Amino acid sequence: MSSHACDVLVVGGGVIGLTAAWRALEAGASVVVLDPSPGDGATHAAAGMLAPVMEAGFGEEAQARLGTASLALWPAFAEALERAAGLPAGAVGLETAGTLALAYDGDDLVELRRTLALHRELGLASAEITPAEARRREPGVGARVAGAAWVPGDHQVDPRAVHAALAAAAARATLVPRAAVSLTWADGAVVGALDGTGTTYTAGTVVLAAGHASASLYAGAPTRAVPGTTLRLDAAADRSPAVVVRGTVQGRPVYAVPRRVRPDGRRELVVGATSDERDDDHLTRAGDVFALLRDVRALLPELDDAVLLEAVTRSRPASPDNAPLLGWAADGLCLATGHYRNGILLTPLTAAAVDEALGGALSGANGRPEVRAAVEAAARYADPRRFADADTTAPRTAPTTERGGTA
Amino acid sequence: MSSHACDVLVVGGGVIGLTAAWRALEAGASVVVLDPSPGDGATHAAAGMLAPVMEAGFGEEAQARLGTASLALWPAFAEALERAAGLPAGAVGLETAGTLALAYDGDDLVELRRTLALHRELGLASAEITPAEARRREPGVGARVAGAAWVPGDHQVDPRAVHAALAAAAARATLVPRAAVSLTWADGAVVGALDGTGTTYTAGTVVLAAGHASASLYAGAPTRAVPGTTLRLDAAADRSPAVVVRGTVQGRPVYAVPRRVRPDGRRELVVGATSDERDDDHLTRAGDVFALLRDVRALLPELDDAVLLEAVTRSRPASPDNAPLLGWAADGLCLATGHYRNGILLTPLTAAAVDEALGGALSGANGRPEVRAAVEAAARYADPRRFADADTTAPRTAPTTERGGTA
Numbered sequence: 001m002s003s004h005a006c007d008v009l010v011v012g013g014g015v016i017g018l019t020a021a022w023r024a025l026e027a028g029a030s031v032v033v034l035d036p037s038p039g040d041g042a043t044h045a046a047a048g049m050l051a052p053v054m055e056a057g058f059g060e061e062a063q064a065r066l067g068t069a070s071l072a073l074w075p076a077f078a079e080a081l082e083r084a085a086g087l088p089a090g091a092v093g094l095e096t097a098g099t100l101a102l103a104y105d106g107d108d109l110v111e112l113r114r115t116l117a118l119h120r121e122l123g124l125a126s127a128e129i130t131p132a133e134a135r136r137r138e139p140g141v142g143a144r145v146a147g148a149a150w151v152p153g154d155h156q157v158d159p160r161a162v163h164a165a166l167a168a169a170a171a172r173a174t175l176v177p178r179a180a181v182s183l184t185w186a187d188g189a190v191v192g193a194l195d196g197t198g199t200t201y202t203a204g205t206v207v208l209a210a211g212h213a214s215a216s217l218y219a220g221a222p223t224r225a226v227p228g229t230t231l232r233l234d235a236a237a238d239r240s241p242a243v244v245v246r247g248t249v250q251g252r253p254v255y256a257v258p259r260r261v262r263p264d265g266r267r268e269l270v271v272g273a274t275s276d277e278r279d280d281d282h283l284t285r286a287g288d289v290f291a292l293l294r295d296v297r298a299l300l301p302e303l304d305d306a307v308l309l310e311a312v313t314r315s316r317p318a319s320p321d322n323a324p325l326l327g328w329a330a331d332g333l334c335l336a337t338g339h340y341r342n343g344i345l346l347t348p349l350t351a352a353a354v355d356e357a358l359g360g361a362l363s364g365a366n367g368r369p370e371v372r373a374a375v376e377a378a379a380r381y382a383d384p385r386r387f388a389d390a391d392t393t394a395p396r397t398a399p400t401t402e403r404g405g406t407a
Numbered sequence: 408m409s410s411h412a413c414d415v416l417v418v419g420g421g422v423i424g425l426t427a428a429w430r431a432l433e434a435g436a437s438v439v440v441l442d443p444s445p446g447d448g449a450t451h452a453a454a455g456m457l458a459p460v461m462e463a464g465f466g467e468e469a470q471a472r473l474g475t476a477s478l479a480l481w482p483a484f485a486e487a488l489e490r491a492a493g494l495p496a497g498a499v500g501l502e503t504a505g506t507l508a509l510a511y512d513g514d515d516l517v518e519l520r521r522t523l524a525l526h527r528e529l530g531l532a533s534a535e536i537t538p539a540e541a542r543r544r545e546p547g548v549g550a551r552v553a554g555a556a557w558v559p560g561d562h563q564v565d566p567r568a569v570h571a572a573l574a575a576a577a578a579r580a581t582l583v584p585r586a587a588v589s590l591t592w593a594d595g596a597v598v599g600a601l602d603g604t605g606t607t608y609t610a611g612t613v614v615l616a617a618g619h620a621s622a623s624l625y626a627g628a629p630t631r632a633v634p635g636t637t638l639r640l641d642a643a644a645d646r647s648p649a650v651v652v653r654g655t656v657q658g659r660p661v662y663a664v665p666r667r668v669r670p671d672g673r674r675e676l677v678v679g680a681t682s683d684e685r686d687d688d689h690l691t692r693a694g695d696v697f698a699l700l701r702d703v704r705a706l707l708p709e710l711d712d713a714v715l716l717e718a719v720t721r722s723r724p725a726s727p728d729n730a731p732l733l734g735w736a737a738d739g740l741c742l743a744t745g746h747y748r749n750g751i752l753l754t755p756l757t758a759a760a761v762d763e764a765l766g767g768a769l770s771g772a773n774g775r776p777e778v779r780a781a782v783e784a785a786a787r788y789a790d791p792r793r794f795a796d797a798d799t800t801a802p803r804t805a806p807t808t809e810r811g812g813t814a
Contacts, residue, residue, distance in 0.1 A: 233693055286640055287711025290700035293693055304694025308718060 002199050004174070006032045008358070009193055009203035011180045011217065012337070013038030015046075015159060017209035018166035019347055020336050021173045022084065023354040024207070031173035032201055034180045034193065039163040041211045042343055045230045045314035046159040047257040047270040048093070050074060050345045053124045053153045054101060054115070054246055063323060063342075064122055066349065069370035071155065073348035078157065085168035092165050093158030093259065100138055101126070101149040102247030102299050109147035111248055116149055126151045138241045140302045145247075156244050156257050159344050176201075180210065183217055189331035193217075207334045207354065212280055212317040214337040220329050220382030223338050225280035225315035229288040230272035235306035240267040247299045254295035256303070268309070271296045273341075280315035288313070316340050320381065326353040327378030334358075335378050349374065409606050411581070413439045415765070416600055416610035418587045418624065419744070420445030422453075422566060424616035425573035426754055427743050428580045429491065430761040431614070438580035439608055441587045441600065446570040448618045449750055452637045452721035453566040454664045454677040455500070457481060457752045460531045460560045461508060461522070461653055470730060470749075471529055473756065476777035478562065480755035485564065492575035499572050500565030500666065507545055508533070508556040509654030509706050516554035518655055523556055533558045545648045547709045552654075563651050563664050566751050583608075587617065590624050596738035600624075614741045614761065619687055619724040621744040627736050627789030630745050632687035632722035636695040637679035642713035647674040654706045661702035663710070675716070678703045680748075687722035695720070723747050727788065733760040734785030741765075742785050756781065 008024040013035030052067025103109035134148035192202040212225035246255035319338035415431040420442030459474025510516035541555035619632035653662035726745035
């Protein structure tokens with residue numbers, strides 16, 4: 001039974017976990033990341049839409065504000081990340097061209113107009129355009145589209161490129177390719193974790209970023225798995241949309257997120273996403289692939305000729321209220337999980353929350369009211385009775401890098 | 408520049424090429440097989456239906472007879488192959504449970520009844536049954552099926568298992584993982600081949616079994632690529648059909664071929680097949696996957712819950728008249744290509760043709776009129792002007808193992 005000691009142990013090596021690892025390193029901490037296959041969770045399936053506007057649902061105004069705040073942080077975050085990773089500007093694929101929203105039939109258009117009215121209430125920019133105007137922007141838009149809107153504020157980034165950049169930026173962290181099986185507690189505080197081989201990891205701070213698996217490690221992070229399937233297509237650039245296209249087809253949402261045109265004149269795009277409430281099994285169902293192709297070809301018929309490269313199914317981590325869990329939940333335990341469908345969008349806000357928790361600083365994001373509000377809500381599912389012998393309110397602002405590791 | 412010498416050089420290591428290699432070894436020849444990735448052509452995508460009855464199209468009576476003759480050879484062929492490969496009986500997955508044919512709508516039923524009438528003319532067994540009877544045989548048959556038939560004579564085998572067994576049976580052959588780029592000729596006779604590295608192969612007989620690529624090596628084998636896509640699904644056994652189901656959905660053919668139930672209670676099945684006339688590129692189109700799933704779920708709706716394991720696109724080799732090219736086409740050149748959609752069905756007949764060509768014998772199949780007729784037609788696309796200095800008619804029955812190799 002070997003043991004490791006560090007300042008910060010990050011459980012989970014997806015985009016969120018590696019963001020926490022990078023920020024902890026920048027704050028001067030020694031960092032260990034535990035993940036049996038980093039980046040092979042929700043990160044692997046994510047399309048990378050940065051869409052606080054079109055994702056704003058009724059009754060989710062707080063979520064929309066959080067998303068909008070994080071979107072505003074993306075340009076500076078991308079620049080800092082690319083610099084830290086030693087990558088050229090633009091390497092993570094941040095694109096700010098806006099999004100074309102489509103409604104397939106009359107009922108879908110009624111729904112789209114309700115969403116546009118909500119945008120006006122929330123002060124988010126969007127405008128209805130005619131199907132003919134939609135086709136001028138994107139010639140591949142199908143003949144049977146009932147209505148459309150232009151949403152300038154919804155952007156995109158490439159999640160796999162973001163993950164690769166984070167891995168480079170956090171290269172000084174020790175990556176252990178094993179899964180944590182439990183957190184270790186002492187006197188009501190989290191002091192480390194245990195992996196499946198019995199190896200112990202002692203840390204001043206544990207950042208729990210294990211996605212939907214977080215719930216099995218800490219009951220105060222009651223995340224559930226919401227599996228979704230995305231497809232990767234490879235299309236001739238002149239048959240692929242140039243901007244993000246999302247729409248509703250007879251009530252079912254679907255999107256196509258195009259990447260940059262490659263030197264060979266082709267363009268990869270991500271089509272998504274289904275949403276199931278079942279166990280996380282990484283298995284793609286025939287019916288889900290059928291539904292995605294049926295709906296995306298209703299909006300963009302020319303994608304029939306695109307090459308199907310991949311069908312990927314991974315689980316989003318959802319909290320009971322669908323809002324993320326970010327910040328101190330117990331002494332020694334910082335949460336960075338529960339991002340549900342918005343993990344990529346909320347990555348810069350997560351970085352700011354980790355900075356705030358660890359006492360660091362990034363691009364003036366700290367001190368923003370949205371970040372502070374998110375961080376202060378992190379313990380909302382923690383049950384103080386479970387940790388009766390601990391003071392669960394005090395340590396929320398303790399910069400854990402001062403705690404040091406114990407071997 | 409190295410060189411190899413052997414009695415028989417087989418160009419192509421799919422099911423057909425390895426069948427030729429195995430038969431040549433059994434006839435006492437030394438054998439070299441040239442293929443950069445054996446079994447990764449049409450073999451890799453094939454579903455393994457042994458369906459001379461349902462594949463019998465109007466005007467293809469000769470083809471139906473050839474297929475029926477080969478189907479009759481399958482049980483003895485499978486037994487001999489499994490024995491030669493050192494595998495247990497049943498290893499190649501030969502199943503003789505029959506096939507359920509379904510018609511989705513009224514027009515499809517009219518078409519099915521025309522096919523059943525053709526069967527009566529050709530003396531092939533099939534009988535119309537009601538949709539209720541179809542559902543008694545296969546509870547997963549969808550509610551909207553207009554008609555059905557039971558076809559006892561159409562069976563199946565597992566093409567990848569057949570290929571693995573052939574590789575074991577032909578293990579004494581030398582496999583060179585490179586592609587032939589040209590045949591070598593001397594005095595109007597084929598005397599070997601050349602690979603892309605400039606290595607020469609000298610052989611008494613060259614068996615051309617390169618599938619759709621055969622045309623680029625010999626103009627008298629004018630095969631074209633007909634790419635098709637098949638899907639592999641993994642279903643709970645009680646939601647998968649137990650026998651082969653094939654049908655027509657608004658004019659489009661589709662089939663589902665179930666393998667044996669695995670110990671974990673699940674069953675793999677192959678769904679196919681699209682048919683395109685385009686270049687062979689091994690790329691699966693989104694529209695083809697969509698069409699296969701749409702049509703198979705119209706007949707078997709419960710397959711929506713099946714896991715999509717694979718989408719594979721490979722090219723069938725079609726001759727101008729869609730009939731295979733089997734036997735002597737020039738001095739030293741034996742063809743075994745052009746099997747189109749029926750490569751797996753026609754494998755035992757191909758073995759018999761190779762036996763006949765090389766002077767061997769298998770299970771009394773030689774001397775059958777269908778085999779002899781197929782072999783005698785092998786040179787039908789050979790242009791005697793191209794080989795003006797050769798006698799292209801004489802060598803058809805020359806047992807080439809007597810020719811020996813020259814280094």
